[in-house]
Amino acid sequence: MLAKAGDVYCVYNNYLKKYTACQITKIEENDKNPKAVILSLDWSGEEPLKEAELSSLQPLYKDFMYWNRGIHLSNVDVNVPTNYTFVGNVTPLTDESTNSYATWGNGYEVYRQLKWQEIPKEQRDAFKEADKSEEKVIFAGEECGISKRRLNDEWKPFEDAMELKVFPCLTHLTLNKWHKNLYEYLQSTPFISELVLENHNQTKLDFSKTSVCTLSIDMTDVEELILNDGLEQLILLGEIRKDCNIQANGNEQTLLLQCDKVIPKLKGLQALGKLHVIKIEELDIEEVLNAYPKLTELRLWGKPGNLLHFDTLSEFKELEVLTTMDLFGFTAEDIPRPDSLPNLRRFWMNSLPEDAAKVAKKLYKKRKGEGLDLWVTKPRKPEWLAQNLDNPFRSxxxxxxxxxxxxxxxxxxxxxxxxxxxxxxxxxxxxxxxxxxxxxxxxxxxxxxxxxxxxxxxxxxxxxxxxxxxxxxxxxxxxxxxxxxxxxxxxxxxxxx
Known part of the structure:
Protein backbone atom coordinates (compact mmCIF):
# COMPACT_ATOMS: atom_id res chain seq x y z
CA MET A 1 0.00 0.00 0.00
CA LEU A 2 1.30 3.44 -0.92
CA ALA A 3 0.96 6.29 1.56
CA LYS A 4 -1.07 9.37 0.58
CA ALA A 5 -1.12 12.86 2.08
CA GLY A 6 -3.61 12.97 4.95
CA ASP A 7 -3.47 9.24 5.70
CA VAL A 8 -3.50 8.37 9.41
CA TYR A 9 -2.05 5.05 10.61
CA CYS A 10 -1.57 3.37 13.95
CA VAL A 11 1.00 0.78 15.03
CA TYR A 12 1.54 -1.32 18.14
CA ASN A 13 4.40 0.01 20.26
CA ASN A 14 6.17 -2.82 22.10
CA TYR A 15 7.86 -0.42 24.55
CA LEU A 16 4.60 1.21 25.65
CA LYS A 17 2.51 -1.94 25.27
CA LYS A 18 0.03 0.39 23.56
CA TYR A 19 -0.84 1.63 20.07
CA THR A 20 0.57 4.93 18.78
CA ALA A 21 -0.39 6.94 15.69
CA CYS A 22 1.06 9.03 12.86
CA GLN A 23 -0.09 11.02 9.84
CA ILE A 24 1.37 11.35 6.37
CA THR A 25 1.38 15.11 5.83
CA LYS A 26 2.72 15.24 2.27
CA ILE A 27 4.48 13.27 -0.46
CA GLU A 28 7.79 14.80 -1.54
CA GLU A 29 8.10 14.15 -5.28
CA ASN A 30 11.33 16.10 -5.92
CA ASP A 31 13.47 12.99 -5.69
CA LYS A 32 14.03 9.96 -7.90
CA ASN A 33 12.52 8.02 -4.98
CA PRO A 34 9.46 9.85 -3.63
CA LYS A 35 9.30 10.13 0.16
CA ALA A 36 6.38 10.42 2.53
CA VAL A 37 6.63 12.99 5.32
CA ILE A 38 5.45 11.31 8.52
CA LEU A 39 4.23 13.22 11.59
CA SER A 40 4.09 11.62 15.06
CA LEU A 41 0.74 12.21 16.75
CA ASP A 42 0.00 12.88 20.41
CA TRP A 43 -2.08 9.76 20.90
CA SER A 44 -1.72 6.32 22.47
CA GLY A 45 -4.31 3.71 23.37
CA GLU A 46 -4.91 0.14 24.49
CA GLU A 47 -6.88 -0.47 21.26
CA PRO A 48 -6.20 0.68 17.68
CA LEU A 49 -7.24 4.24 16.79
CA LYS A 50 -10.78 4.56 15.43
CA GLU A 51 -11.85 6.72 12.50
CA ALA A 52 -14.27 8.64 14.75
CA GLU A 53 -11.28 9.91 16.76
CA LEU A 54 -9.47 11.48 13.80
CA SER A 55 -10.92 14.97 14.25
CA SER A 56 -9.42 15.32 17.74
CA LEU A 57 -5.84 14.34 16.83
CA GLN A 58 -2.95 16.74 17.48
CA PRO A 59 0.77 16.62 16.62
CA LEU A 60 3.18 15.23 19.19
CA TYR A 61 5.46 17.99 20.48
CA LYS A 62 8.85 16.49 21.23
CA ASP A 63 11.15 18.07 23.82
CA PHE A 64 12.73 15.12 25.61
CA MET A 65 16.39 15.33 26.64
CA TYR A 66 18.28 17.83 24.44
CA TRP A 67 15.52 18.38 21.87
CA ASN A 68 14.02 21.83 21.55
CA ARG A 69 10.23 21.74 21.58
CA GLY A 70 8.78 21.03 18.15
CA ILE A 71 6.79 18.59 16.08
CA HIS A 72 8.43 15.32 15.00
CA LEU A 73 8.71 14.92 11.21
CA SER A 74 10.72 12.44 9.12
CA ASN A 75 10.97 11.43 5.48
CA VAL A 76 10.11 7.74 5.04
CA ASP A 77 9.49 5.29 2.20
CA VAL A 78 6.11 5.74 0.51
CA ASN A 79 5.42 2.01 0.92
CA VAL A 80 3.50 1.43 4.14
CA PRO A 81 4.85 -1.47 6.29
CA THR A 82 2.48 -4.34 6.95
CA ASN A 83 2.48 -3.75 10.72
CA TYR A 84 0.79 -0.33 10.23
CA THR A 85 -3.01 -0.15 10.20
CA PHE A 86 -4.81 2.45 8.07
CA VAL A 87 -7.36 4.46 10.10
CA GLY A 88 -8.59 7.15 7.69
CA ASN A 89 -7.67 10.30 5.79
CA VAL A 90 -8.04 13.87 7.09
CA THR A 91 -6.54 17.26 6.27
CA PRO A 92 -2.78 17.21 7.09
CA LEU A 93 -1.94 18.89 10.40
CA THR A 94 1.11 20.64 8.89
CA ASP A 95 2.61 21.40 5.48
CA GLU A 96 6.22 21.60 6.71
CA SER A 97 9.08 19.71 5.04
CA THR A 98 12.02 18.17 6.88
CA ASN A 99 15.64 17.18 6.28
CA SER A 100 15.29 14.20 8.63
CA TYR A 101 15.22 10.70 7.11
CA ALA A 102 14.14 7.55 8.91
CA THR A 103 12.33 4.23 8.63
CA TRP A 104 8.71 3.91 9.69
CA GLY A 105 9.71 2.43 13.06
CA ASN A 106 7.10 1.60 15.68
CA GLY A 107 6.33 4.84 17.49
CA TYR A 108 9.57 4.96 19.47
CA GLU A 109 9.64 8.78 19.56
CA VAL A 110 6.21 8.80 21.18
CA TYR A 111 7.49 6.36 23.81
CA ARG A 112 10.54 8.52 24.58
CA GLN A 113 8.41 11.66 24.92
CA LEU A 114 5.89 9.99 27.23
CA LYS A 115 8.69 8.57 29.39
CA TRP A 116 10.22 12.06 29.60
CA GLN A 117 6.92 13.49 30.78
CA GLU A 118 6.85 10.96 33.64
CA ILE A 119 9.96 12.62 35.16
CA PRO A 120 9.11 15.24 37.83
CA LYS A 121 8.87 18.68 36.20
CA GLU A 122 11.43 20.27 38.52
CA GLN A 123 14.06 17.74 37.39
CA ARG A 124 13.19 18.26 33.72
CA ASP A 125 13.41 22.03 34.16
CA ALA A 126 16.79 21.74 35.90
CA PHE A 127 18.02 19.56 33.00
CA LYS A 128 16.93 22.09 30.36
CA GLU A 129 18.33 25.05 32.32
CA ALA A 130 21.72 23.40 32.82
CA ASP A 131 21.93 22.42 29.14
CA LYS A 132 21.66 26.09 28.08
CA SER A 133 23.79 27.48 30.91
CA GLU A 134 27.38 28.71 30.84
CA GLU A 135 27.68 28.40 34.63
CA LYS A 136 30.79 26.74 36.09
CA VAL A 137 30.81 24.17 38.90
CA ILE A 138 33.56 22.41 40.84
CA PHE A 139 33.96 18.71 40.10
CA ALA A 140 36.81 16.58 41.49
CA GLY A 141 38.65 19.78 42.43
CA GLU A 142 38.40 21.31 38.95
CA GLU A 143 36.17 23.92 37.38
CA CYS A 144 33.81 22.46 34.74
CA GLY A 145 30.79 23.64 32.78
CA ILE A 146 27.50 22.66 34.38
CA SER A 147 26.17 21.75 30.90
CA LYS A 148 28.39 18.65 30.60
CA ARG A 149 26.58 15.89 28.73
CA ARG A 150 29.25 13.18 28.65
CA LEU A 151 31.85 12.17 31.19
CA ASN A 152 34.64 9.60 31.18
CA ASP A 153 36.47 8.89 34.44
CA GLU A 154 39.75 8.57 32.52
CA TRP A 155 39.43 12.21 31.45
CA LYS A 156 37.94 13.44 34.73
CA PRO A 157 39.07 11.13 37.57
CA PHE A 158 36.81 11.03 40.64
CA GLU A 159 36.01 8.63 43.50
CA ASP A 160 32.45 9.16 44.76
CA ALA A 161 29.72 8.87 42.10
CA MET A 162 27.49 11.26 44.02
CA GLU A 163 29.88 14.03 42.93
CA LEU A 164 28.29 13.67 39.49
CA LYS A 165 25.09 15.31 40.75
CA VAL A 166 26.66 18.72 39.99
CA PHE A 167 25.86 17.97 36.31
CA PRO A 168 22.04 18.05 35.95
CA CYS A 169 22.02 17.18 32.23
CA LEU A 170 24.65 14.41 32.18
CA THR A 171 23.39 11.52 30.01
CA HIS A 172 26.43 9.48 28.91
CA LEU A 173 28.78 8.02 31.52
CA THR A 174 31.88 5.91 30.83
CA LEU A 175 33.52 4.32 33.87
CA ASN A 176 36.73 2.30 33.88
CA LYS A 177 36.44 1.16 37.49
CA TRP A 178 33.83 0.75 40.24
CA HIS A 179 32.99 3.95 42.10
CA LYS A 180 31.68 4.53 45.61
CA ASN A 181 27.90 5.18 45.69
CA LEU A 182 27.48 4.26 42.02
CA TYR A 183 24.12 2.56 42.57
CA GLU A 184 22.90 5.44 44.69
CA TYR A 185 23.78 7.96 42.01
CA LEU A 186 22.19 5.98 39.17
CA GLN A 187 19.00 5.53 41.19
CA SER A 188 18.84 9.27 41.92
CA THR A 189 18.89 10.42 38.28
CA PRO A 190 16.51 9.49 35.44
CA PHE A 191 18.82 10.99 32.83
CA ILE A 192 21.76 8.57 32.42
CA SER A 193 20.67 7.01 29.15
CA GLU A 194 23.99 5.32 28.34
CA LEU A 195 26.39 3.69 30.81
CA VAL A 196 29.69 1.99 29.93
CA LEU A 197 31.22 0.10 32.87
CA GLU A 198 34.52 -1.78 32.64
CA ASN A 199 37.07 -3.22 35.10
CA HIS A 200 34.50 -3.12 37.92
CA ASN A 201 35.58 -6.38 39.66
CA GLN A 202 32.00 -7.20 40.68
CA THR A 203 30.48 -10.70 40.50
CA LYS A 204 26.88 -9.50 40.87
CA LEU A 205 25.49 -6.31 39.34
CA ASP A 206 22.01 -4.96 40.03
CA PHE A 207 20.70 -2.08 37.87
CA SER A 208 17.02 -2.86 38.53
CA LYS A 209 16.28 0.52 40.15
CA THR A 210 18.02 2.66 37.52
CA SER A 211 16.77 4.35 34.32
CA VAL A 212 19.63 3.36 32.00
CA CYS A 213 18.59 2.81 28.35
CA THR A 214 21.88 1.43 26.93
CA LEU A 215 24.25 -0.58 29.12
CA SER A 216 27.73 -1.63 27.92
CA ILE A 217 29.06 -3.92 30.61
CA ASP A 218 32.31 -5.80 31.21
CA MET A 219 31.14 -9.36 31.95
CA THR A 220 34.49 -10.66 33.23
CA ASP A 221 33.78 -12.81 36.33
CA VAL A 222 30.13 -11.66 36.46
CA GLU A 223 27.84 -14.44 37.73
CA GLU A 224 24.57 -12.50 37.84
CA LEU A 225 23.37 -9.34 36.09
CA ILE A 226 20.01 -7.79 36.99
CA LEU A 227 18.62 -5.28 34.49
CA ASN A 228 16.11 -2.44 34.83
CA ASP A 229 12.79 -2.94 33.07
CA GLY A 230 13.34 0.09 30.80
CA LEU A 231 16.69 -1.10 29.42
CA GLU A 232 16.65 -1.05 25.62
CA GLN A 233 20.12 -2.25 24.67
CA LEU A 234 22.64 -4.52 26.42
CA ILE A 235 26.19 -4.66 25.00
CA LEU A 236 28.37 -7.41 26.43
CA LEU A 237 32.12 -6.74 26.80
CA GLY A 238 35.00 -8.83 28.14
CA GLU A 239 34.99 -12.55 28.95
CA ILE A 240 31.50 -13.95 29.51
CA ARG A 241 31.14 -16.78 32.01
CA LYS A 242 29.30 -19.85 30.78
CA ASP A 243 25.75 -19.91 32.14
CA CYS A 244 25.94 -16.38 33.54
CA ASN A 245 22.45 -15.51 34.78
CA ILE A 246 20.77 -12.37 33.43
CA GLN A 247 17.47 -11.18 34.87
CA ALA A 248 15.60 -8.93 32.47
CA ASN A 249 12.49 -8.44 34.65
CA GLY A 250 10.07 -9.37 31.89
CA ASN A 251 11.75 -6.99 29.46
CA GLU A 252 13.28 -9.66 27.21
CA GLN A 253 11.02 -9.12 24.18
CA THR A 254 11.97 -5.46 23.70
CA LEU A 255 15.62 -5.88 24.79
CA LEU A 256 18.38 -5.70 22.17
CA LEU A 257 21.45 -7.83 22.98
CA GLN A 258 24.70 -7.00 21.17
CA CYS A 259 27.77 -9.21 21.32
CA ASP A 260 30.97 -9.87 19.38
CA LYS A 261 31.72 -12.84 17.13
CA VAL A 262 29.88 -15.62 19.00
CA ILE A 263 26.64 -16.33 20.84
CA PRO A 264 27.26 -16.35 24.61
CA LYS A 265 25.80 -19.17 26.73
CA LEU A 266 23.50 -17.18 29.02
CA LYS A 267 20.63 -18.00 31.36
CA GLY A 268 17.50 -15.90 31.59
CA LEU A 269 17.19 -14.51 28.06
CA GLN A 270 15.39 -17.35 26.29
CA ALA A 271 12.59 -14.92 25.32
CA LEU A 272 15.04 -12.34 23.91
CA GLY A 273 13.51 -10.27 21.12
CA LYS A 274 16.48 -8.61 19.41
CA LEU A 275 20.02 -9.80 18.73
CA HIS A 276 22.93 -8.03 16.99
CA VAL A 277 26.20 -9.92 16.43
CA ILE A 278 29.20 -8.04 15.02
CA LYS A 279 32.72 -8.97 13.86
CA ILE A 280 31.52 -12.42 12.82
CA GLU A 281 34.12 -14.80 11.42
CA GLU A 282 31.91 -17.90 11.62
CA LEU A 283 28.46 -18.24 13.17
CA ASP A 284 26.03 -21.16 13.25
CA ILE A 285 22.41 -20.01 12.84
CA GLU A 286 21.25 -23.24 14.54
CA GLU A 287 23.03 -22.11 17.71
CA VAL A 288 21.23 -18.78 17.51
CA LEU A 289 17.86 -20.54 17.11
CA ASN A 290 18.51 -22.86 20.07
CA ALA A 291 19.51 -19.97 22.32
CA TYR A 292 16.96 -17.35 21.22
CA PRO A 293 14.01 -18.94 19.39
CA LYS A 294 11.65 -15.95 19.85
CA LEU A 295 13.72 -13.31 18.04
CA THR A 296 11.83 -10.58 16.23
CA GLU A 297 15.03 -8.82 15.08
CA LEU A 298 18.32 -10.36 13.96
CA ARG A 299 21.21 -8.26 12.63
CA LEU A 300 24.49 -9.92 11.68
CA TRP A 301 27.74 -8.20 10.59
CA GLY A 302 30.74 -10.09 9.22
CA LYS A 303 34.43 -9.30 9.50
CA PRO A 304 33.74 -10.67 6.74
CA GLY A 305 32.65 -14.12 7.82
CA ASN A 306 30.63 -17.24 7.10
CA LEU A 307 27.18 -18.29 8.27
CA LEU A 308 26.46 -21.97 8.80
CA HIS A 309 22.97 -23.47 8.43
CA PHE A 310 21.61 -20.24 6.94
CA ASP A 311 18.45 -22.09 5.89
CA THR A 312 17.56 -22.40 9.59
CA LEU A 313 16.40 -18.75 9.47
CA SER A 314 13.05 -20.00 8.18
CA GLU A 315 12.35 -21.40 11.68
CA PHE A 316 12.29 -17.93 13.30
CA LYS A 317 8.53 -17.60 12.87
CA GLU A 318 8.29 -14.31 14.81
CA LEU A 319 11.10 -12.58 12.89
CA GLU A 320 10.25 -9.04 11.73
CA VAL A 321 13.70 -7.62 10.93
CA LEU A 322 16.60 -9.48 9.29
CA THR A 323 19.82 -7.81 8.13
CA THR A 324 23.23 -9.17 7.16
CA MET A 325 26.45 -7.50 6.04
CA ASP A 326 29.67 -8.98 4.68
CA LEU A 327 28.51 -12.54 5.32
CA PHE A 328 28.95 -15.58 3.08
CA GLY A 329 29.01 -19.38 3.27
CA PHE A 330 25.44 -19.82 2.03
CA THR A 331 23.83 -20.27 -1.38
CA ALA A 332 20.67 -19.30 -3.22
CA GLU A 333 18.96 -22.49 -1.98
CA ASP A 334 19.46 -21.36 1.65
CA ILE A 335 17.49 -18.09 1.32
CA PRO A 336 14.31 -18.53 3.41
CA ARG A 337 11.09 -18.54 1.41
CA PRO A 338 8.69 -15.63 2.02
CA ASP A 339 5.89 -17.85 3.36
CA SER A 340 8.21 -19.17 6.11
CA LEU A 341 8.68 -15.64 7.53
CA PRO A 342 5.14 -14.24 7.56
CA ASN A 343 5.93 -11.33 9.93
CA LEU A 344 9.02 -10.06 8.11
CA ARG A 345 8.80 -6.31 7.44
CA ARG A 346 12.47 -5.41 6.87
CA PHE A 347 14.93 -7.57 4.91
CA TRP A 348 18.35 -6.05 4.23
CA MET A 349 21.36 -7.92 2.88
CA ASN A 350 24.56 -6.05 2.04
CA SER A 351 27.63 -7.76 0.52
CA LEU A 352 26.59 -11.39 0.03
CA PRO A 353 27.08 -14.23 -2.49
CA GLU A 354 25.95 -13.20 -5.96
CA ASP A 355 23.60 -16.13 -6.53
CA ALA A 356 21.93 -15.64 -3.14
CA ALA A 357 21.41 -11.93 -3.86
CA LYS A 358 19.62 -12.65 -7.15
CA VAL A 359 17.27 -15.18 -5.56
CA ALA A 360 16.55 -12.98 -2.51
CA LYS A 361 15.49 -10.11 -4.77
CA LYS A 362 13.34 -12.39 -6.91
CA LEU A 363 11.63 -14.17 -4.01
CA TYR A 364 10.75 -11.03 -2.07
CA LYS A 365 9.93 -8.69 -4.97
CA LYS A 366 6.18 -9.21 -4.49
CA ARG A 367 6.43 -8.67 -0.73
CA LYS A 368 8.13 -5.32 -1.36
CA GLY A 369 4.99 -4.12 -3.12
CA GLU A 370 3.05 -5.21 -0.03
CA GLY A 371 5.15 -3.03 2.29
CA LEU A 372 8.31 -5.08 2.93
CA ASP A 373 11.40 -2.87 3.37
CA LEU A 374 13.66 -4.77 0.97
CA TRP A 375 17.27 -3.79 0.32
CA VAL A 376 19.66 -6.32 -1.24
CA THR A 377 22.89 -4.80 -2.51
CA LYS A 378 26.55 -5.49 -3.33
CA PRO A 379 26.35 -9.06 -4.70
CA ARG A 380 29.83 -10.58 -4.56
CA LYS A 381 31.50 -13.06 -6.86
CA PRO A 382 33.77 -15.76 -5.29
CA GLU A 383 36.87 -14.04 -6.66
CA TRP A 384 35.88 -10.78 -4.92
CA LEU A 385 35.82 -12.54 -1.54
CA ALA A 386 39.22 -14.12 -2.18
CA GLN A 387 40.69 -10.68 -2.89
CA ASN A 388 39.02 -8.83 -0.03
CA LEU A 389 39.27 -11.00 3.08
CA ASP A 390 42.09 -8.78 4.37
CA ASN A 391 40.77 -5.50 2.93
CA PRO A 392 39.39 -3.07 5.56
CA PHE A 393 38.06 -0.90 2.70
CA ARG A 394 35.92 -3.66 1.13
CA SER A 395 32.73 -1.77 2.06
Missing amino acids: WDGQENITPANAKKAAALYRKTRAGMVKLVESSPDEMMQGATELVKLYTEGFNKMDKGKYFIETVEREDIYTALDDILDLIPAEFNIDKENLLNFFDELKDF
Missing part, protein backbone atom coordinates in the same frame (compact mmCIF):
# COMPACT_ATOMS: atom_id res chain seq x y z
CA TRP A 396 33.89 1.08 -0.22
CA ASP A 397 33.35 -1.15 -3.26
CA GLY A 398 29.89 -0.26 -4.53
CA GLN A 399 29.27 2.86 -2.42
CA GLU A 400 27.60 5.65 -4.39
CA ASN A 401 29.99 8.37 -3.21
CA ILE A 402 33.16 6.37 -3.94
CA THR A 403 34.42 5.55 -7.43
CA PRO A 404 35.59 1.96 -8.14
CA ALA A 405 39.05 3.40 -8.82
CA ASN A 406 39.29 4.99 -5.38
CA ALA A 407 38.02 1.82 -3.70
CA LYS A 408 40.85 -0.11 -5.40
CA LYS A 409 43.42 2.59 -4.56
CA ALA A 410 42.44 2.49 -0.89
CA ALA A 411 42.86 -1.29 -0.73
CA ALA A 412 46.21 -1.10 -2.52
CA LEU A 413 47.45 1.69 -0.24
CA TYR A 414 46.48 -0.34 2.84
CA ARG A 415 48.26 -3.48 1.61
CA LYS A 416 51.38 -1.53 0.63
CA THR A 417 51.54 0.21 4.02
CA ARG A 418 50.94 -3.02 5.92
CA ALA A 419 53.59 -4.89 3.93
CA GLY A 420 56.06 -2.07 4.64
CA MET A 421 55.34 -2.29 8.38
CA VAL A 422 55.81 -6.09 8.41
CA LYS A 423 59.18 -5.61 6.72
CA LEU A 424 60.23 -3.01 9.31
CA VAL A 425 59.73 -5.50 12.16
CA GLU A 426 63.13 -6.95 11.29
CA SER A 427 64.88 -3.57 11.68
CA SER A 428 66.42 -1.74 14.65
CA PRO A 429 64.28 0.51 16.95
CA ASP A 430 65.67 3.67 15.32
CA GLU A 431 65.00 2.34 11.83
CA MET A 432 61.53 1.25 12.92
CA MET A 433 60.59 4.73 14.19
CA GLN A 434 61.94 6.46 11.10
CA GLY A 435 60.39 3.92 8.73
CA ALA A 436 57.01 3.90 10.52
CA THR A 437 56.84 7.69 10.38
CA GLU A 438 57.55 7.62 6.65
CA LEU A 439 54.88 4.94 6.09
CA VAL A 440 52.28 7.01 7.98
CA LYS A 441 53.23 10.02 5.86
CA LEU A 442 52.86 8.14 2.57
CA TYR A 443 49.60 6.52 3.72
CA THR A 444 48.06 9.86 4.71
CA GLU A 445 49.27 11.70 1.62
CA GLY A 446 47.79 8.91 -0.50
CA PHE A 447 44.32 9.55 0.88
CA ASN A 448 44.84 13.33 0.70
CA LYS A 449 45.54 12.96 -3.02
CA MET A 450 42.49 10.72 -3.56
CA ASP A 451 40.18 13.18 -1.80
CA LYS A 452 41.58 16.34 -3.40
CA GLY A 453 38.89 18.04 -5.44
CA LYS A 454 36.46 15.11 -4.94
CA TYR A 455 35.77 15.40 -1.20
CA PHE A 456 34.29 11.92 -0.81
CA ILE A 457 35.95 11.22 2.55
CA GLU A 458 33.36 11.98 5.21
CA THR A 459 32.81 10.73 8.76
CA VAL A 460 32.46 7.01 8.00
CA GLU A 461 35.30 6.94 5.47
CA ARG A 462 37.53 8.94 7.82
CA GLU A 463 36.91 6.36 10.53
CA ASP A 464 37.72 3.50 8.12
CA ILE A 465 41.05 5.12 7.22
CA TYR A 466 41.94 5.74 10.87
CA THR A 467 40.97 2.22 11.98
CA ALA A 468 42.99 0.60 9.18
CA LEU A 469 46.07 2.64 10.15
CA ASP A 470 45.54 1.81 13.83
CA ASP A 471 45.54 -1.91 12.97
CA ILE A 472 48.75 -1.51 10.95
CA LEU A 473 50.49 0.25 13.85
CA ASP A 474 49.48 -2.62 16.14
CA LEU A 475 52.02 -4.73 14.20
CA ILE A 476 54.88 -2.81 15.87
CA PRO A 477 56.32 -5.10 18.58
CA ALA A 478 56.04 -3.76 22.15
CA GLU A 479 59.79 -4.14 22.74
CA PHE A 480 60.45 -1.27 20.32
CA ASN A 481 58.83 1.10 22.87
CA ILE A 482 57.35 3.25 20.12
CA ASP A 483 54.48 5.54 21.10
CA LYS A 484 51.69 4.66 18.68
CA GLU A 485 49.71 7.73 19.77
CA ASN A 486 52.46 10.01 18.42
CA LEU A 487 52.17 8.36 15.03
CA LEU A 488 48.37 8.71 15.07
CA ASN A 489 48.74 12.37 16.01
CA PHE A 490 51.15 12.76 13.08
CA PHE A 491 48.44 11.28 10.86
CA ASP A 492 45.93 13.82 12.22
CA GLU A 493 48.30 16.69 11.48
CA LEU A 494 48.94 15.57 7.90
CA LYS A 495 45.43 14.68 6.78
CA ASP A 496 43.42 17.19 4.73
CA PHE A 497 40.11 15.33 4.98
